[in-house]
Amino acid sequence: MKSNLTQHPCKGKCTEFKNEQCKTCLVRESVKIGCDYLPDDTVVKIHGDDDTLYVFAMQSEINPLYGYIGEPYAEQGECIALSDIRSATAAEFKAKHRLTKAEQAIAEVP
Structure with missing residues (x-):
């Protein structure tokens, strides 16, 4: 070899x-x-008023603290700090958007 x-x-x-x-x-x-996300994982941004669900594409090869996310089926995405995203919950996945804290509290009640 x-x-x-x-x-x-x-x-x-x-x-x-x-x-x-x-x-x-x-x-x-x-x-x-050490990246917590796999390609095609559904994630949401932690901060801001953006309630969009994103798909995790890949971890940055230049800076491993960043990753690329995009809307499903989008050709282009954005680079974002991994600390600024989290996995979408089952309730968010079902609702097809990021839930507010109040909506999350209601969704957790059986």
């Missing part, structure tokens, strides 16, 4: 690169794995 170290992104840039994956890359990979 041919090594891919000649194409490694740290080659020629990182002082830690010694013909094997450096600590910088290992840290970056461990952060990327």
